[in-house]
Amino acid sequence: MKKKIFTALLLLCTLSVAAEAQETEKSFTVEVSNTWNKAKADEPVVIKLSEINPQFRVRSAVVMNDNEEIPSQLDDLNGDRRPDELAFLVDLPAKGKKTLTVTLSSAQSDKTYPARVYAEMLVSDKRGKHVPVQSVTIPGTSNIYNQMHHHGPAFESELVAYRLYFDHKQTVDIYGKFNKGFEIKESQFYPTDEQLARGFGDDVLMVGGSCGVGALKGWDGKKATHITPVATLTERIIAYGPVRTISEIEVADWQYQGSELNMTNRYTLYGGHRDVFVETFFEEPLKDEVFCTGVVDIKGSISYSDHKGLIGCWGTDWPVNDTVKYAKETVGLATYIPQKYVKDEVKDKANYLYTISAKGNSYFTHNITFTSMKETFGYKTPEAWFAYIREWKDELEHPAVVKVKK
Numbered sequence: 001m002k003k004k005i006f007t008a009l010l011l012l013c014t015l016s017v018a019a020e021a022q023e024t025e026k027s028f029t030v031e032v033s034n035t036w037n038k039a040k041a042d043e044p045v046v047i048k049l050s051e052i053n054p055q056f057r058v059r060s061a062v063v064m065n066d067n068e069e070i071p072s073q074l075d076d077l078n079g080d081r082r083p084d085e086l087a088f089l090v091d092l093p094a095k096g097k098k099t100l101t102v103t104l105s106s107a108q109s110d111k112t113y114p115a116r117v118y119a120e121m122l123v124s125d126k127r128g129k130h131v132p133v134q135s136v137t138i139p140g141t142s143n144i145y146n147q148m149h150h151h152g153p154a155f156e157s158e159l160v161a162y163r164l165y166f167d168h169k170q171t172v173d174i175y176g177k178f179n180k181g182f183e184i185k186e187s188q189f190y191p192t193d194e195q196l197a198r199g200f201g202d203d204v205l206m207v208g209g210s211c212g213v214g215a216l217k218g219w220d221g222k223k224a225t226h227i228t229p230v231a232t233l234t235e236r237i238i239a240y241g242p243v244r245t246i247s248e249i250e251v252a253d254w255q256y257q258g259s260e261l262n263m264t265n266r267y268t269l270y271g272g273h274r275d276v277f278v279e280t281f282f283e284e285p286l287k288d289e290v291f292c293t294g295v296v297d298i299k300g301s302i303s304y305s306d307h308k309g310l311i312g313c314w315g316t317d318w319p320v321n322d323t324v325k326y327a328k329e330t331v332g333l334a335t336y337i338p339q340k341y342v343k344d345e346v347k348d349k350a351n352y353l354y355t356i357s358a359k360g361n362s363y364f365t366h367n368i369t370f371t372s373m374k375e376t377f378g379y380k381t382p383e384a385w386f387a388y389i390r391e392w393k394d395e396l397e398h399p400a401v402v403k404v405k406k
Contacts, residue, residue, distance in 0.1 A: 026054045027103045029405045030063075034092035036398035042089040042272030043400045044244070049083060051404065052104065060109035063088050064101045071113035075239045075246065087243050089116075089271060092400060112242070116271020118156050118182050119237050119245040122149035130188065135236035136166070140229055140251075143167060150189035153237050153247040155267075156182060159274045159377070160370065161201075162213075163189060164267065166235050168228040170249050172212040172267075172276075176331065176372025177201035204319050204329040204372045210296035210350040214335040214368030216265055216280060218256055219292040219355050223348035227263075230254045244270045257289045275369035275392065282362040290343060293366055294353035295333040303352050304386040307345055309337040311352050312389045314382035330373035332385035336393050337366040367396055 030047065034040050049058060063070040063086075070090065074083035090098055122130035123144075130149045138144055145151055145167040152166035154175075161175035161184050175189055178199050183191070191200040210224075211217050217224035231253035239246035247267045254261040262283035269276050280291075294311045297303070301315025312334035319329045335354075341364045343355040358364040369392060371378040371385060379385040 024056060024106045025103055026052070026056075027101060028052065030100045030102055031097060031403040031405065032090055032092065032100065033097040033401040033403075034095060034398075035401060036395060037094050038395070039094050039096075040092045040395070040400065042270060043092050044270050044277075045088050045090055045400060045402055047086045047102070047402070047404065049086065049104070052406070054104050056106040058083050058104045058106065060105045060107055060111075061086050062103045062105075064103075065090070065098060070100065071116070071242055073239065073241065073243045075244075077238060077246075079238075087270075089243055090400075115182070115242045116157065117241040117243070117245040117269055118184055119153065119240050119247065120155075120184065120188075121153045121235065121237055121247075122188070123147060124149050135234065137232055137234040140168075140231050140233055140253075152235055154184050154189050155237070155245040155247055155269050156184045157269055157271055157273055158182065159272070159375075160372075161189070162267070162269065162276060164235065164247060164249060166233070168226040168230075168233075169209060170215050170227055170265070171207045171210070172215045172368065173203065173207050174205050174213055174331070174333075174370050174372070175201055176204035176329065176370075176374040178374045178376055180377060201372070201374055202319070202326075204331050204374065205296070205298075205333075205370075206317055206319055207296055208350065211293055211353070212296055213333050213370050214276075214278060214293050214295065214366060216278070216291055216293050216356075216366075219290045219346075219353075224292050224351055224353060227251055227254060239268075242271070244268055259287060259289055261289070274371065275367055278366050278368060280364050280366075285360050285362045286358050288359060289357070291356040292346065292351075292353045293337065293356065294335050294351050297347075297350060297352055298331070298333075302382045304382075304389070305345060305352070306390070306393070309339045309342045309354060310389060310393045311335050311345075311354060312386060313352060314385050332371040332379055332382065332389075334369050334385075334389040334392070335366060336368075336389075336396060338364075341366075 063072045072088035077084040148166045152164045154163040158180045165171040230251040234250040250264040264281045266279040298315025301313040304312045314332045316330040343357040346353045
């Protein structure tokens with residue numbers, strides 16, 4: 001009897017292995033349509049693999065536009081070492097569409113694509129060396145802000161760079177560039193005199209205790225508040241490119257407005273983009289909690305608001321405390337919150353803000369962007385910047401429509 005059971009189990013295992021060996025690929029078409037009346041460059045397309053339901057472990061993917069291969073990446077978002085999403089970028093004509101072919105495979109691939117983004121998180125050791133890390137968790141009462149080189153994750157596209165502070169402020173800070181290209185791996189957010197002489201960019205904003213550019217904050221009815229107290233704080237990088245980089249800030253047991261919140265803020269930057277898509281996840285649906293975000297009120301800045309979720313400013317100030325070595329920097333900042341999440345437009349001493357409420361939901365989003373006067377490819381007046389962010393909002397409200405045809 002035992003021999004028969006063993007034989008049956010062996011047969012089932014053999015059939016299962018054989019089935020997976022036979023179904024090593026799955027191809028399908030994807031129709032991507034542009035509903036906007038203007039052309040889109042580097043439009044993000046994201047396909048959730050759970051909706052495709054391949055009956056094998058996906059290890060590689062190929063995206064084709066006729067005979068042209070489009071660079072793509074598979075991302076594991078939940079840490080189970082299996083990809084959850086396939087991401088790529090496409091150019092779309094106004095009111096036009098493209099039909100692409102996607103092939104998922106169980107075979108490993110050593111193929112590489114040109115990098116469109118870069119990300120790093122570094123810990124400084126006792127000898128002053130900077131050790132790469134992917135994820136760091138600390139108790140909420142600990143502070144390793146100064147042990148983290150550039151104070152937390154840093155990530156960039158060809159156009160801009162950002163960093164996320166590893167502390168209760170969780171501020172979003174920015175790095176402006178003169179020319180398009182990648183700099184963070186070499187400059188590590190702190191360019192040397194030699195690098196500055198070669199035309200490197202630099203930190204261009206004094207953020208202080210503000211939200212910088214679109215950091216999510218609490219709201220006490222009068223001012224933005226930091227994310228504290230919490231049981232633990234984690235910052236991680238979960239995708240390094242070549243198409244997009246994804247960084248996260250996660251807090252556990254945030255004691256806030258009578259609730260105990262487990263919250264994750266996810267920052268996604270795509271190649272060819274100066275803007276970042278910010279997603280906020282909660283473990284349980286929200287009640288009446290109110291949050292806020294916006295942009296720092298740069299001293300003497302000019303602000304712009306459409307009173308419907310878009311807030312921006314243009315200003316000039318010292319980016320660091322050293323006013324001898326460094327010059328004042330001029331920047332344009334903007335944050336956009338979908339109107340369904342907007343509660344009120346408010347102002348505190350440090351920021352231009354909107355308050356956010358999402359009762360009954362466990363998820364909301366916003367978007368952030370900036371320009372620096374350093375840029376040879378950017379915006380040189382507040383009028384030009386505010387016109388751009390109005391168009392940016394319009395484009396965000398007309399995302400590509402993606403239809404998967406299995």
